[in-house]
Amino acid sequence: MTGRAVDPTTEAVAAGEAGASQPAPDDYEVSLQPLSQMQLAWRRFRRHKLALVGSVLFGLMVLLAIFGPIIWPYDPLDIERVTKPGGNPPSPGEIFGTDSLGRSVFELVANGARLSVAIGVVTMLIATTTGIVVGALAGYFGGFVDSSLMRFVDLMLAIPFLFIVLVAARFFGSGDPLVLMLIFGVLSWPGLARLVRALFLSLREQEYVMAARAVGVGHLRIAFRHMLPNALGPIIVSATLLVANAIVLEAFVSFLNFGIRSSDISWGTALARSQGTLIQGNWWWPFFPGMAIAVTVIGINFMGDGIRDALDPRARA
Amino acid sequence: MEAGAATAPGPSAPPRGAPPENILLDVRDLRTYFHLADGLVKAVDGVSFSIARGETLGVVGESGCGKSVTAMTIMRLLETPPAEVVSGEIWLNDQELLGIPETEMRTVRGNDVAMIFQEPMSSLNPVFSIGDQISEAVRVHLKLSKHDAWDKAIDSLQQVGINSPERRVKQYPHEMSGGMRQRVMIAMALSCNPKLIIADEPTTALDVTIQAQILELLRTVQQKTGAALMLITHDLGVVAEMVQDVMVMYAGRVVEQGTVEEVLLQPKHPYTEGLLASIPSKGRRGQRLNVIKGTVANPFNLPKGCNFAPRCPFRFEPCPDHDPRVDDPGGPPAACWLWKPAPGYSVAPRVEQGARTASGGEAQIP
Numbered sequence: 001m002t003g004r005a006v007d008p009t010t011e012a013v014a015a016g017e018a019g020a021s022q023p024a025p026d027d028y029e030v031s032l033q034p035l036s037q038m039q040l041a042w043r044r045f046r047r048h049k050l051a052l053v054g055s056v057l058f059g060l061m062v063l064l065a066i067f068g069p070i071i072w073p074y075d076p077l078d079i080e081r082v083t084k085p086g087g088n089p090p091s092p093g094e095i096f097g098t099d100s101l102g103r104s105v106f107e108l109v110a111n112g113a114r115l116s117v118a119i120g121v122v123t124m125l126i127a128t129t130t131g132i133v134v135g136a137l138a139g140y141f142g143g144f145v146d147s148s149l150m151r152f153v154d155l156m157l158a159i160p161f162l163f164i165v166l167v168a169a170r171f172f173g174s175g176d177p178l179v180l181m182l183i184f185g186v187l188s189w190p191g192l193a194r195l196v197r198a199l200f201l202s203l204r205e206q207e208y209v210m211a212a213r214a215v216g217v218g219h220l221r222i223a224f225r226h227m228l229p230n231a232l233g234p235i236i237v238s239a240t241l242l243v244a245n246a247i248v249l250e251a252f253v254s255f256l257n258f259g260i261r262s263s264d265i266s267w268g269t270a271l272a273r274s275q276g277t278l279i280q281g282n283w284w285w286p287f288f289p290g291m292a293i294a295v296t297v298i299g300i301n302f303m304g305d306g307i308r309d310a311l312d313p314r315a316r317a
Numbered sequence: 318m319e320a321g322a323a324t325a326p327g328p329s330a331p332p333r334g335a336p337p338e339n340i341l342l343d344v345r346d347l348r349t350y351f352h353l354a355d356g357l358v359k360a361v362d363g364v365s366f367s368i369a370r371g372e373t374l375g376v377v378g379e380s381g382c383g384k385s386v387t388a389m390t391i392m393r394l395l396e397t398p399p400a401e402v403v404s405g406e407i408w409l410n411d412q413e414l415l416g417i418p419e420t421e422m423r424t425v426r427g428n429d430v431a432m433i434f435q436e437p438m439s440s441l442n443p444v445f446s447i448g449d450q451i452s453e454a455v456r457v458h459l460k461l462s463k464h465d466a467w468d469k470a471i472d473s474l475q476q477v478g479i480n481s482p483e484r485r486v487k488q489y490p491h492e493m494s495g496g497m498r499q500r501v502m503i504a505m506a507l508s509c510n511p512k513l514i515i516a517d518e519p520t521t522a523l524d525v526t527i528q529a530q531i532l533e534l535l536r537t538v539q540q541k542t543g544a545a546l547m548l549i550t551h552d553l554g555v556v557a558e559m560v561q562d563v564m565v566m567y568a569g570r571v572v573e574q575g576t577v578e579e580v581l582l583q584p585k586h587p588y589t590e591g592l593l594a595s596i597p598s599k600g601r602r603g604q605r606l607n608v609i610k611g612t613v614a615n616p617f618n619l620p621k622g623c624n625f626a627p628r629c630p631f632r633f634e635p636c637p638d639h640d641p642r643v644d645d646p647g648g649p650p651a652a653c654w655l656w657k658p659a660p661g662y663s664v665a666p667r668v669e670q671g672a673r674t675a676s677g678g679e680a681q682i683p
Contacts (some may be wrong), residue, residue: 211505
C-alpha cells in the first residue's frame, strides 16, 4: 500500500492512459480490448523464438526456390578450369566449390531448391488432404465406415514403405517430378489419417459437437467446419513433418537413381551426382546439397511447432 | 426390438395418431435402451408425458435416472448403437419424430425444438466467435444471408440481456464467463424461434446468483416468445419457481406426475417425498441431513417389481415382485402400490386411509 502511495503521478498517468486507450466497459464483466484471432496468433507466434528462426530458414529456401534459378541459372556448359582431380574446393569465387568437370555446386543447389521444395509442399498437400478426409470420415462416423477405412489404412501401412516407393517410382516414375509427387503423396497419408481419426474420436464427444447437432447442423459440416479447426494444431505439425519427409525422401529416391531423371536438378539428384566422388575427398559436392536439405527440414519443423502453438485459441496470449 | 418386446411387460396400447391441437409435445411409452458390453441398460423405460403449448414441464430426479436420455431421445441425438429406441412415439404437433428420416429431423432440431445444455463452458466451440455460432443456426434454418444472420445474432444477444452485443458478437467463448456463455446458449436456442426449448440442467454449472438470473431470463424469453419449456433439473427449488407441471423420474421411469402444487405439497410417491425431505434447510441446523437410504438401483440389474422398493420405507408385500408403473395418463397419480390396488389386493392402502401424501401424514416441506 505504501509503495502505491509514494508515486501518485505515475499512477495517475497510467490511469489516464488506460482510460484513453480503452473505453470504460459498459457491463459488469471484466473485458479486455478484443484482439482479432489472427493478431493473437501472430503475437504467440512471435514469442516462439525457434519458430521465428525456422520460418526465416524455410522462407529463405522458398525464396531460393523461386528466384534462385533466375539469378543463378545453371548452365552445364559454364565450366571453370579445374585445378584438382575431384573438382575445385570452395573458394571466394566459387563458394560451394565445383564438380570434377568444373561446374558450380552453388548453382546446382540454387536450382535444385525449386524441385525439392515443390516436391515437399505438393506431397504434403496431397497427403494432408487425403489423410484429413479419410481420418475425419472414419473418426466422425465410426462403425462400419471407420472399420473399413482403417483396415485399408492398416493395409497401406503393412506394405514396406521404401520398397513400395521405389517400386512405384520405377514403374510409374519415368523421372517425371509430378508423378513422383503423386506417388509420395498417395503413399504418405495413412499415418496422418490415423492421427486425424484419433483426434476426431475424442472431439466427437465434445459438448459443442452435440450442441451443433442440436442446432440442426449437418454431418459433413460438423466434421469439417466444427471439428476440423479444433484438430488443426496436431495436423499442422504433422503436415510440416510431411514436407520435410518428402524432401528427404526425394533425395533418397533420386540418390538411388529411382527418382527424377538425372538431367532435372533437385537436391536429390545433386547428391546422386556426388556418388562415388566422396572417396576422392571432395566433401563439398555432397555437403552443400545435404546442408540445404537439413536446413530446410529443420526450419520447417521449428515453424510447424510455432504455428501449432499460435493457432491454439485456448493458449494464453 | 425383440429384446425390448420380450423383457418389457406389454402396456396397454396408447391411442394412435396425432395429439389434440393444444398439445405441443406428446411422448408415449418411450423406451430407450443402451446395449453396452456389460449388459442392457434400460435408461428410459416406458415414459409418457405431454407438454401443452407455452407450458413448462419440470423433469426431476437423481443423476442417472434418465432425464437427459429422455431429452436426447426427443432430439434424436443419441448414437445408435449403443442406444436403441425400442418403442414409443414422440409427437411434435402432428409430426412423429421417431419415424422421420434424419435429414428431416435436422430441420426440426434447432428450428422447432432447441436445446440448452448443462455445461456452458464446453457447449460453445472454442474456435468460432459467438456471432458465427449463433448465425450458423439462423443460416441453416431461416436461410438468411451472412449479413442478415449476423444482425440476427446481435438481436438475439440483445434479447438475452447481453450489453453491447455488437462488441460481444465478435468475441470468442473463452473471453466470456460461465453466465455469459449460458446466455449465449440461450440466444442460440432462441434464434430460430423454436416452439419447444429443452433445457438440460441449464443452471447446474453456474453459481447461485447467476442461476437466478438465467432462470429469470428463461422465464421472460419464454413468455415473450410463447415457447414451451421442458426444464430438466435436480433442483426442486428451481421446479417450484419455474414450472406448472412436474414429472418425477426414478431409474428410467416416471414415478409421479402432476401439477407443481400437487407434487411438491402432496407428494404421493415415497421417492418424491424422500427428495423433498432431503432438501437442507436453515431451520434444521445442527441435525443430520435427511437422505434417501441406499443408492440408485443398479441399471444393469433392476429389481423385478418396483425399482424403488429396496430403498422404500413403506415397502410391503407386493412391491418386490410387481411393477407398479403408470400405464395410462388418467390413472393413479403415482407409480406406487400405496396408491393403486396391487395384484391380489382389493384396495390401495393410502387410498383406503384417505391420505394425501406418501407417508400418510402431512407433507414434510422443509
